[in-house]
Amino acid sequence: MESSDRASNDMGRTQIDKEHEEPSRGAEQSATISAVTTGDSAAEPPVAVRGTLSTAEEASDQDLPTQAGATDSLPEVDLSAVSEQALGKLCEQIGAKLGSVSERDCSAQNLAMTNGWSVQGRPIAFKLFSARGTDAGSLGRVLLIGGIHGDEYSSVSICFRWMEFLERDKTNAFEWLVVPLANPDGLLRKKSQRQNARGVDLNRNFPSRDWDRLALAQWRKRYAQNPRRYPGAHAASEPEVVWLQQQIENFQPDVVIAIHAPYDLLDYDGPPTAPKKVGALSLRQLGVFPGSLGGYAGLDLAIPVVTIELPHAGIMPSQSDIRSMWLDLVEWVHKQVTGFPAVALTPER
Numbered sequence: 462m463e464s465s466d467r468a469s470n471d472m473g474r475t476q477i478d479k480e481h482e483e484p485s486r487g488a489e490q491s492a493t494i495s496a497v498t499t500g501d502s503a504a505e506p507p508v509a510v511r512g513t514l515s516t517a518e519e520a521s522d523q524d525l526p527t528q529a530g531a532t533d534s535l536p537e538v539d540l541s542a543v544s545e546q547a548l549g550k551l552c553e554q555i556g557a558k559l560g561s562v563s564e565r566d567c568s569a570q571n572l573a574m575t576n577g578w579s580v581q582g583r584p585i586a587f588k589l590f591s592a593r594g595t596d597a598g599s600l601g602r603v604l605l606i607g608g609i610h611g612d613e614y615s616s617v618s619i620c621f622r623w624m625e626f627l628e629r630d631k632t633n634a635f636e637w638l639v640v641p642l643a644n645p646d647g648l649l650r651k652k653s654q655r656q657n658a659r660g661v662d663l664n665r666n667f668p669s670r671d672w673d674r675l676a677l678a679q680w681r682k683r684y685a686q687n688p689r690r691y692p693g694a695h696a697a698s699e700p701e702v703v704w705l706q707q708q709i710e711n712f713q714p715d716v717v718i719a720i721h722a723p724y725d726l727l728d729y730d731g732p733p734t735a736p737k738k739v740g741a742l743s744l745r746q747l748g749v750f751p752g753s754l755g756g757y758a759g760l761d762l763a764i765p766v767v768t769i770e771l772p773h774a775g776i777m778p779s780q781s782d783i784r785s786m787w788l789d790l791v792e793w794v795h796k797q798v799t800g801f802p803a804v805a806l807t808p809e810r
């Protein structure tokens with residue numbers, strides 16, 4: 462990989478949140494895995510080990526015996542091999558796109574997938590970390606999401622750094638479900654874009670209670686139909702959002718942390734109490750948008766949603782900022798979930 466090429470994607474200031482940027486609706490079709498992109502909305506807990514697909518296995522169990530001559534439709538595929546291959550390809554593409562995450566960094570995480578496929582058939586990969594720090598087991602569950610907006614590169618890269626912290630953290634007291642790249646098509650197209658492959662802003666597509674009443678109306682009035690904010694034809698119309706919604710239902714997080722850029726602040730939706738600061742970011746509540754994750758999970762489901770807005774979309778925070786944000790987040794999560802401050806945070810973390 463020529464690091465200069467990759468750096469131009471991850472480090473370039475020119476990439477920062479360009480409001481005037483025209484999205485390409487109905488972007489290029491990828492036939493790759495679309496054959497297995499199912500509309501299957503069966504609830505699926507995020508428990509798959511890399512390469513094992515419980516729904517896929519169930520589905521193949523139900524396949525009719527192969528009959529000679531009955532091969533005019535899809536050939537039989539080993540779905541666990543398909544997901545394995547798709548995860549490998551995903552890491553290859555992430556490594557080629559981001560200056561701060563190499564293909565090797567990505568593969569080293571051994572990301573898993575269940576039934577989450579993007580519009581263009583890329584996996585919505587995740588990693589589960591279990592609690593290790595307490596004898597009493599997990600104190601709670603945290604869902605951490607990066608890359609809902611595909612042109613916010615740093616939000617993906619920082620997830621990989623924080624996963625490395627989690628990996629090494631022997632005192633972690635929580636279960637973490639980390640989804641570093643919720644909108645793979647948005648990031649991994651040639652010219653990264655905020656929306657998914659169908660031109661939908663995923664952070665306006667969550668089925669909040671006010672979606673039907675407000676989402677399209679506000680988009681027309683408040684955003685003058687800015688394509689970058691298009692909420693979709695109806696609530697939860699996009700597979701990436703449906704999958705995240707399923708994870709929230711199944712995983713039942715006590716806290717959701719969503720990472721964005723480049724507004725350099727901390728936002729918060731949901732029941733009290735918000736963190737006052739995370740690293741150098743200070744709390745500045747922006748209000749709730751119909752169809753946003755904060756509106757859906759924070760207000761409707763009463764799950765605290767912390768939104769981290771990193772200062773730059775294309776430039777990573779310093780190592781010390783990455784670390785201090787993480788320590789503040791973990792400490793806040795601890796207090797939020799248990800009601801008590803964390804006893805001791807190991808400095809090696």
Ligand SMILES: [Zn+2]
Pocket residue numbers: 610613720721722
């Ligand atoms: Zn964003």
